[in-house]
Amino acid sequence: MIASTPRLVPFATAMFLLAMGVFMLLPLLVVIASSLSSSSFLVFPPPGLSLQWYGEILGSQAYIEAGWTSLKLALATVVLALTLGTPAAIALSRFRFRGQATIAALFLSPLILPSLIFAIGLLIVFSRYATGPSFLGLVIGHTVITIPYVIRTVSANLADLDPHLDEAARIMGARWWQRYALVILPQCRTGMAAGAFFAFNISFDDAVIALFMRAPNVETLPMRIYSTLEFSPDPSVAAVSTIMILMTIVLVVMLNRIFGLSKIV
Amino acid sequence: MHQMSVRSIVKHFADLKVLDEFDLDVAKGEFVALLGPSGCGKSTLLRIIAGLETPDSGEIHIAGRSVTALAPEHRNIALMFQSYALLPHMSAIENVRFPLRMRGQLSRADQLRKAREAMSLVQLGHLAERYPRQLSGGQQQRVALARSIVGEPDLLLLDEPLSNLDARLREEMQIELKRLHENLGLTTIFVTHDQNEALGLANRITLMNRGSIEQQGTPEEIYRRPRTVFAADFLGGANIFELEVSESDGVWSGSFPDGSRVDLAVSSDLEPGKCQFMLRKEAVTFDPEQSMSTITGTIQTQNYLGGQTRSLIRAGGIEIIAVTDSDKTETDRIETQIGWRPDELIPLQNV
Known part of the structure; x- marks a missing residue:
């Protein structure tokens, strides 16, 4: 065979990809290694190995509470983002109406707008018209920034659909509510699962909105990590982060098993 | 009902x-x-x-x-x-x-x-x-x-x-x-x-x-x-060509561009003048019987289709396609007689 590119090119490509992989994974590896440190300070490389920081966070009232808050927040966000985002995606893909493109762009705008700007606006609104920052404020904030992901994934799902399914169901005697329940919604399952995954992760991971909407009695896990880093940086931060990384991996593997996410994302 | x-x-x-x-x-x-x-x-x-x-x-x-x-x-x-x-x-x-x-x-x-x-x-x-x-x-x-x-x-x-x-x-x-x-x-x-x-x-x-x-x-x-013409052409493809129709003593005939004449089956659709006709490819035979309309032609080319053979024949100044059983197909590219039952030549309205 005659080489179509200089021999150097495949080599350079491989090196480039390797460098990128290292660049992306290294921080995670550093965090995981630090979490196993026997030192009381966050240093790299760790002087010795120990699981003591995992014991530390599992016994820490503040971490457990923050983890619990984050979990509730993420689950509430997922539920809201799905219940609002899925019908929006269905409406955008099934109906043709005036201003459709504008509305679609509006729904997706949180993807592009810095969440900082949104967080400031949210804070002002909540201070002016509600009782100031609160758990509810966080839920609303996270729902807004995660809805676009649900709309994107569900829309991608619907775009692949045989447009005749709905007509076929109609001719077989299905009323409109039966068509939604038995034909259209089941088709959105994969997109909804992928959207839920994004919503969960983004909410669980968010520090920006949480920072602005910080209420006295509400502390999420990223906020806890942040303040620990600020005041007494020890490897417990790395241990929490490692748990979060593992959780994400488990979620991805699980969803992929059940829904075959690779088809959508 | x-x-x-x-x-x-x-x-x-x-x-x-x-x-x-x-x-x-x-x-x-x-x-x-x-x-x-x-x-x-x-x-x-x-x-x-x-x-x-x-x-x-x-x-x-x-x-x-x-x-x-x-x-x-x-x-x-x-x-x-x-x-x-x-x-x-x-x-x-x-x-x-x-x-x-x-x-x-x-x-x-x-x-x-x-x-x-x-x-x-x-x-x-x-x-x-x-x-x-x-x-x-x-x-x-x-x-x-x-x-x-x-x-x-x-x-x-x-x-x-x-x-x-x-x-x-x-x-x-x-x-x-x-x-x-x-x-x-x-x-x-x-x-x-x-x-x-x-x-x-x-x-x-x-x-x-x-x-x-x-x-x-x-x-x-x-x-x-x-x-x-549309119906004839859409269903199965056919030879569609124009003949000059004339009548004498109650006998209708059509003449090809080169002047060869064939008898036409009596049909209420016929009137003297130019008219489009359809002849199905399978209606053409190389072995015409006494009662058939015949015309002399030359085989131009042939496609063997298995049980049947398709022949392109130059006859009457036009090209006619015949699909015939392979064992009844003339294979020499020489002058040959082709024929069809007069009622297979169908006059068409040209709309």
């Missing part, structure tokens, strides 16, 4: 008139093909009958009731889509059960029993639990077919039923469809652009052209006695 009739259906898409005062009656148990080129309005008509499109004006009756204003879900019909439109998240048997489940008149057990019966009618009983993606194209089509017949609809509509199948499966499915129709007697209308499908399946072909009926009749009538 007609099982289905449409009256004066008019339908426009924007400025384009797709159906023009269209009338069609279908008797109970008939198997009707709506045949025509793409854009002739056949699919729109099918969708109007199904209720998926609303006509600008006109009336639709199915099984004795007016359904013009009735939504598709209340028409008690079945439509098999070209894409089959199987519900991907339901197993084959659940797909087949779906119409019964929507109607909700039978118990779950009875629904499943009837669904299973329909599956075995299409010889798919053993694959009931499979999901559509686990089935081949031909099997998916059988599921779609079972789903269409399970509810004993007043009217069965099929949209290009065989077009997604390869040649071998198509033949198999043609036999299957015909057998099912003979066994169940469901009034069936199907849309196709494939003349072989229409000829092979239907009891009656409605040939459509530009939103109107071009010609209607049994497959044999349409094939053997097309009335127009």
Whole structure:
């Protein structure tokens, strides 16, 4: 065979990809290694190995509470983002109406707008018209920034659909509510699962909105990590982060098993 | 009493008139093909009958009731889509059960029993639990077919039923469809652009052209006695050429461009002057009998097709294609006699 590119090119490509992989994974590896440190300070490389920081966070009232808050927040966000985002995606893909493109762009705008700007606006609104920052404020904030992901994934799902399914169901005697329940919604399952995954992760991971909407009695896990880093940086931060990384991996593997996410994302 | 009739259906898409005062009656148990080129309005008509499109004006009756204003879900019909439109998240048997489940008149057990019966009618009983993606194209089509017949609809509509199948499966499915129709007697209308499908399946072909009926009749009538150039050309392709018609002493004859003359069968359609004629490729023989019209020609080229051979013959100043049994085909490219029964030369209206 005659080489179509200089021999150097495949080599350079491989090196480039390797460098990128290292660049992306290294921080995670550093965090995981630090979490196993026997030192009381966050240093790299760790002087010795120990699981003591995992014991530390599992016994820490503040971490457990923050983890619990984050979990509730993420689950509430997922539920809201799905219940609002899925019908929006269905409406955008099934109906043709005036201003459709504008509305679609509006729904997706949180993807592009810095969440900082949104967080400031949210804070002002909540201070002016509600009782100031609160758990509810966080839920609303996270729902807004995660809805676009649900709309994107569900829309991608619907775009692949045989447009005749709905007509076929109609001719077989299905009323409109039966068509939604038995034909259209089941088709959105994969997109909804992928959207839920994004919503969960983004909410669980968010520090920006949480920072602005910080209420006295509400502390999420990223906020806890942040303040620990600020005041007494020890490897417990790395241990929490490692748990979060593992959780994400488990979620991805699980969803992929059940829904075959690779088809959508 | 007609099982289905449409009256004066008019339908426009924007400025384009797709159906023009269209009338069609279908008797109970008939198997009707709506045949025509793409854009002739056949699919729109099918969708109007199904209720998926609303006509600008006109009336639709199915099984004795007016359904013009009735939504598709209340028409008690079945439509098999070209894409089959199987519900991907339901197993084959659940797909087949779906119409019964929507109607909700039978118990779950009875629904499943009837669904299973329909599956075995299409010889798919053993694959009931499979999901559509686990089935081949031909099997998916059988599921779609079972789903269409399970509810004993007043009217069965099929949209290009065989077009997604390869040649071998198509033949198999043609036999299957015909057998099912003979066994169940469901009034069936199907849309196709494939003349072989229409000829092979239907009891009656409605040939459509530009939103109107071009010609209607049994497959044999349409094939053997097309009335127009369009009909002759659309069904099976044919030799279509112009002859100069003349009459003397009650004997009609036609002359070819080079002056050769042949007798014409007496027909009320004949009048002196130029006229288009159709001669089916299979009507031409190299071994003419006494009573046949004959003409001398030269074989230009031949394609061996297996049992038959196609010959291109230069005769009468034009080119004539003949498809003959291979063992009765002249192979020497020399001057030869070709002939046909006079009534095989069909005068056409040139509209």
